[in-house]
Amino acid sequence: MDTLKLLWDGFAVAFSLKNMLWALAGVTLGTMVGILPGIGPALTVALLLPVTFGRDPVGSFIMFAGIYYGGMYGGSTTAILLNTPGESASIITALEGNLMARRGRGGAALATAAIGSFVAGTLATAGLTFLAPALVRVALRFGPAEYFALMVLAFTTVTSLLGGSLVKGLTSLLFGMALGLVGIDLQTGQARYTLGMLEMLDGIDVVIVAVGLFAVGEALYAASQLARGAPEVVAVRGSIWMNREEWRRSWPAWIRGGLLGFPLGALPAGGAxxxxxxxxxxxxxxxxxxxxxxxxxxxxxxxxxxxNNAAAAGVLVPLLTLGIPTSATAAIMLAAFQQFGLQPGPLLFQNNPELVWGMIASLYLGNAMLLVLNLPLVGLWVRLLTVPQPLLYGGILVFATLGVYSLSNSLVDLMTLLVIGLVGFAMRRMDVPVAPAVIGLILGPLAEQQLRRALAISQGDFTVFFTRPISATLLALALIALAGPALARIVAARRRKSRVAAM
Amino acid sequence: METPLPEQRSNPGGPSLPPQEGRRAPDAGRDSRGVLFTGDLLLALGVLGLAAFLFAGALNIRVSPSYAHIGPRFFPFLVSGGLGACGLALLAQAARRAPAKSGSLEERPAASGKPPVVGDAPKPAVYWPSVAIVAAALAGQFLLMERAGFVVASALLFWAVAFAFGSRRYGRDILVGIGLAFVVYVVFTRLLGLHLPGGMLTTMLR
Incomplete structure (x- = not known):
């Protein structure tokens, strides 16, 4: 029961007054921006990265984890009352939740979302607690070939499962990887794609890309759609508490949702x-x-x-144990680790147990705080929904430019932000998903490193990826993830055709 | 307001809501298949252009002759090749949607019995003036940040973005902008210890 001992130590870290304040700050901020339409937890973490740099990493990650969980709670409120899902994972919540709100049961919808998030989030955090150490033991045996195969798998699942079009997902991923090429090649010291600018030698910071795509691109898109007007907020009528019947119908759904969400989030299967x-x-x-x-x-x-919430906790499993992000927020968190000079993976559990277990313990704590923040205080948050759009986007862009400028006090960064924002607008307009680009930017350079390491060890022999069993299995899975949906469609079409023919 | 409203979620091309707070209402729903085709074509060409740029750039990466294993050019070639393939696929998709043949395009998706592809629906028109103002406001932030200081530049950015989003309460917007920028400046420079260009405030606050 080594894990319980480590978790206990983690609670000792999380329950220090300072770290509890970080957690509270995180969940409050997370709820706040989760509620604001149009921005999500990925952007919030990106904007706060420069602020936390040079501070205590334990406190910073406890705050980031709080923002991550808080964003999920806040997103559901927006989905229910405004019917504009801030992220793809709340589309379903918006569907039934908004209808409930219109029928006058908005309070019950908010309550079942918040309590369900708490129940499933806590279940899934427990899953994370016990699954992570087991996965760490496996991951310790991974070499560069296995890591590269794992990243290929993550690339394919992220692109084929996120969004509608495989080609557009791949394009977005490769665009991110192209941005990741800029700067000095780590192995040979050669400059690549710097356009002769000294500022580009360090590469393009993930904060600039995330803020450009999520904040600037989103703001430009919203500006282009003015004619549609602001969506209407449904007022919360009636009791915010659920009646006995609603409890009875809710709790099995919470458990089932949690059991479904955690494993699918923990597999690199495209998030929530x-x-x-x-x-x-x-x-x-x-x-x-x-x-x-x-x-x-x-x-x-x-x-x-x-x-949704269980999957969000599940995403932390590959992130912490293998260093593989499978959602945009996880990609930014990985960038945060890198900024602190840490690399998530099995060694992080050995070298920084205080950080890892403090963060995991704070997730239990954060979930409890979020339940309090989101049930009795929900009326307060709802007011945020009524901030007029002009002021909202004005504020978002002030914070966006502030966050990017304070990275390195460089005007070149602000110019890059505008360019990437325009690209983000075009992507949004053309239905190209932006999350794969952020993942590609972070994971691309890591994949290149592992690829070249693996090939250096094998003396340039490419068969190394197919002769090692784990690596071969992972690559086979990647192929299935890539070809599977297309094959399924062909099979379904053929079956339909034969049925028509039989009639 | 008591009667349940019909669902208004993502109805591209549908009737636009009445303008609020002095908003101008551009003609939404003007978009046709032809516009959609142009967008797809531009996207495909953009991706192909990026692939070509990456390929040319990869040729210019110097490789030291003593380096035996796969070098700094390999991955750029891989990425540019992948983008090239995606670009061609997008081009093929755009060509399939080209508004040439006998105007029967409206019926095609339904007739072919294929599951509707996401993004196939016509999109509402882009209101370019607002997009241009927001982009210009960001360029202004780039030009003014170090000349006029964070507070002045950010207040102007805030005001311009609010204007682009249809607000016509100039006085309120500039006051909120100045207030926000000032509070942020004080919190970030005094409490968090970040450096931001003060402009004229550096002398005032001392």
């Missing part, structure tokens, strides 16, 4: 989007009130929202 969809169809199939689906069924909020 898939499990919420699966949970929704599962609840719909199991419900005795199937007719209510599409008119505001509480199971349709409870299950997906629980799955």
């Amino acid at each position: 989007e898939i499990p919420t969809f699966l949970s929704y169809s599962l609840e719909r199939r199991l419900s005795r009130h199937r007719d209510e689906f599409g008119r505001g069924a509480i199971e349709g909020v409870a299950g997906p929202e629980a799955a």
Whole structure:
């Protein structure tokens, strides 16, 4: 029971007054920006990165973890009351939750989302606590070939499962990887794609890209869509507490959502989007009130929202144990680790147990804080939804330029921000997902390093990736992830055709 | 307001809501398949251009002859090759959508029985003036940050963005902008110890 001892030590770290304040700051900020329409936890962590640089890493990561969890809670409030899901994982919550709110059960929808997030989040954090050390033991045996294969798998799942079009997802990923090429090659010291600018030798900071794509690109897109007007906020009417019937219908959905979300988030399977969809169809199939689906069924909020939060905790498993981010927020967190000179992976658990276990323990604490912040105080947060759009985007861009400028007090960074923002606007307009670009930027250089290391060890022999069993398995999985959806579509089409022919 | 409203979620091309707070209402829904095609074509060409740029750049990376293993050029070639392939695929998709043949395009997605592709629906028109103002405001932040100082530059940015988003309460916007920029400046430089260009405030606050 080594794990429990480590977790206990982690609680000792998390429960120090200073770190509890960091956690509180994190969950409050996370809820706040999660509620603001149009910005998510990835952007918040990116904007706060320069601020925490040079400070205590333990406190900073406890705060980042709080922002991460808080953003999930806040996002559900926006989805229910405004029907504008801030991230793809709350689309389902917006579906049934907003209908509930319109029927006057907005309070119950908010309550089942918050309590479900707490239940599933805590379950999944427990899963993280016990799965992570086991995975660390496996990961210690990984060599560069295995790491490279793992990253290829992450690339394919992220691009084929996020968003609608495989080609557009791949384009976004490769665009991020291209940005990652800029700067000095770590192995040979050669400058690449610096356009002769000294400022580019260090590469393009992930903060600039994330803020450019998420804040500037988003603001430009919102400006281009003015005609559609601001979405309407549904007022919370009636009791915010659930009645007995609603409790009875909610709790099995929470548990099922949690059990569905955590493993799918922990596999590098493209974050929290898939499990919420699966949970929704599962609840719909199991419900005795199937007719209510599409008119505001509480199971349709409870299950997906629980799955969403459990998957968010699951994403931390590959991030912490292998250093592989599978969502945009995880990619920024990885960049945060790098800024502190830390590399997530099995060695982090050995060398920085205080940091890792303090952060994991703070997740339990943060979940409890979020329950309090989001249930009795929800009325306060709802007011944020009424901030007029002009002031909201004005503020977002002031903070965006501030965060980027304070990276290194360089005007070149501000120019780069504008250029990447314009690219982000074009991507948004053309339905190219932006999250793969952020993941590619972070993971691309790491993948290149592992590839070249593996080939240096094998003396340039490419078969090394296929002769080592773990690496070969991972690459096979990657191929399935890439070809699977397309194959399934072909098979389905053929089956439909044969059925038509049979008739 | 008591009656439940019909769902308004993402109805591209649908009737736009009445303008609020002095907003101008551009003609949404003007977009047609032709515009969509142009966008797809531009995207494909942009991706191909980036691939070509990366390829040319990769040729210019110097490789020391003593370095035996795969060098700094390999990965750039890989990325540019991948982008080139994506660009060609996008080009093929755009060509399939070209608005040439007998105007029967509106019926095609339904007739072919294929599952609808995300992004196939016509998008509402872009309101370019607002986009241009926001972009110009950001360029202004770049030009003014070190000349006029953070507070002045940020207040102007805030005001211009609010204007682009349809606000016409100039006085309120500039006051909120100055207040926000000032508070942020004090918190970041005094409490968090970051350096921000003060401009004229450096002498005032001393």
